[in-house]
Amino acid sequence: MTRYLLGVTGAPGAGKSTFAVTEQRRLSEEGMAAAVLPMDGFHLSQSELVRLGRRDRMGAPDTFDVDGFVATLERLRAPGAVTAPGFDRKIEEPVADAIEIGADIRMVIVEGNYLLHDRDGWERVRPLLDRVVFLALDDTVRRERLIARHVAFGKSPVEAEAWVARSDDPNAALVAATAHRADEVIVEGAA
Incomplete structure (x- = not known):
């Protein structure tokens, strides 16, 4: 039996991780063992980002190990x-x-920003996924979540806002342009 790979994509702060974990729990309650594979583990290391001059753009497509x-x-x-x-x-x-994704796991929820990106090596990802859902969230709510996340992990509010403007928002625009390639778009409003 082969594994089913469900892709969950959307802009930074759209709720991909939460959606993936919630779906994993739901499947588990229904008796289907599932695993979550976040794309974040494929970030290039900080030292490599500095060496390449990309540290201030961490999260952009070329700051990940797409081949890995x-x-x-x-x-x-x-x-x-x-x-x-x-x-x-x-x-x-x-x-x-x-x-670790065990041999008995038949459903893997793959979550990340660039699952539907169509260049620079990312075009190889979509054919490996059985289905992809795109999470669309109101931009104001998305930015608020991102700023709060960055503050929670040590940035000052000013640093967090600057990071969102410099890195997360350009990445969000790039990701938003891929929504039409999804099998389903789930829209969550500002409420």
Whole structure:
């Protein structure tokens, strides 16, 4: 039996992680073991981002290991257990082999910004996913969530707002342009 890979995408702060974990719990309650594979584990390391001059754009498509991400998705298509990196938000670093997806897991919820991106190597991702849902959230709410997240992990409110404007908002615009490639768009309003 092959695994089913459900993609969950949307702009930074759209609620992808929450949606993925909620879906995983729902499936578990229905008796189906599922795993979540966040794209965040494929961030390039801080030292590599600095070396490449991309640290101030962390989260952009070229700040991830797209080849490693694609290779992991390909391994998920084959039988057997798969390990993948996780991500530690406190230190903003990937953590090798932090996620183990057992051979018995038949549903993997893959979540990340660029699942529908169509260039720079990301075009290889969509064909590996069975279905992709796009989460669309009111921009004001999305920005508020992002600023609160950045503050919770150590940035001052001013630094958080600057980061959202410099990095998260341009990435959000890039991601929003991919929504038409999704199998389903789920719109959440400002309420």
